[in-house]
Amino acid sequence: MGASTKGKTKKKDSSSGKKKKKNEEGAAEGTSSPRGMVQDALEIQRTRVVCGPDVNLYTSSNIAHNQYGHVDSSFSLDAFKESLKIKVLKYDGDDMEFEVSGISCSIANALRRVMIAEVPTMAIEHVYIMNNTSIIQDEVLSHRLGMIPLRVDPRLFEWKAASDPANEKNTIVLKLDVTCKRLPDGSMENDKVYTSQLQWLSAGSEIPNDTKTVFESDQSLLIDSVGPVHEDILIAKLRPGQRIQLECHCIKGTGEDHAKWSPVATTWYKLYPEVVLLDSSPEKDVCDALCEELAGLMYLDDAGALQVDDATKHEKLLEKVRRMSGEDAYKDVIQLRKRKDKFIFIIESTGAWKPHEIFQEAVKRLESKCDKVLEGLATFES
DSSP: OHHHHHHHHHHHHHHHHHHHHHHHHHHHHTSSSHHHHHHHHHHHHHHEEEEOSSOEEOOOOOOSTTSSTTSOOOOOHHHHHHHOEEEEEEEETTEEEEEEESOOHHHHHHHHHHHHHTSOEEEEEEEEEEEEOSSSOHHHHHHHHHTSOBOSOGGGSOOOOTTSOBOTTTOEEEEEEEEOEEOTTSOEESSEEEGGGOEEOTTOOSOHHHHOBOOSSOGGGTOSOOOBSOTTOEEEEOOTTOEEEEEEEEEEEOTTTOGGGOSEEEEEEEEEEEEEESSSSOOHHHHHHHHHHTBTTEEEOTTSOEEEOOGGGOHHHHHHHHHHTTSTTTTTTEEEEEEEEEEEEEEEEOSSSOHHHHHHHHHHHHHHHHHHHHHHHHHHHO
């Protein structure tokens, strides 16, 4: 009896070992074992936002290094360097679209905010009006002038505090002097005032006693030219006999003080979308329906298997995918997800900076903020 019991015990251990090995293999492959299925679900929750038909799931980022037991989410500089990738998708004049992967949404949003509010430009701050007989009030005219983007590199100029004297290193002076006249043939001259009529006064203000602005040297020695980014922006409309005569003084500033200093018309990002097949071999009628409803995004390969194209090429169909994922016929077949570590950025520059320069400057300023934090911590520790 003892021998029999011992034999049974050995058989039980052997069976247990095989079962354990099978479970470990299933977990590694992320397939049918309960442990593997749990890890797959946790991995989706950690790295993806699931866009359901009624509500988005798993929208939060990692808040602790051990939030997910199967992965250590502690920050690693080496891992960050290895995973960080940037790919430019489109560059057209003042517009740029690019992918950034390997960063969290907090870093992506920090870059967006820095680009909007902390990258400096030059803009009209003071307007000295000598004559304005147009129907536009002085305050409205000044505001319109302040919002005109200027084509000049702000890095060539110094910051100017309210108490600092204006000089060629911190101030740009522009002049506008337009009078509307009726010509002998009955037509009107200068009935519309455009930004192309702004003149750069490289030698400084023509009314220095009033503006307290004196240049010691000609500004053309520092910069080649100054002018509006777009010369066809309408400033005002005049009738015969009306005149606008003024001087504009431009200084360096950032968007956090006023929107006129923001270098972007807009900049934004979105999470990288993915359309996932939950069932690799659905019924034929379901495949046909998906290929018809989501033409281009869903297609059948040469073997007749259902395949999914790159979701970023079919953005207009993504909302349809999200809606269809809630229908009984498709809820176990397709799903719309978005990656938490990959973003598509769009930068629309006003023209003062090139789009890639805005992004580079934002990265430098974010790096500077991190350095200040480290300096503060070092001081606190000492």
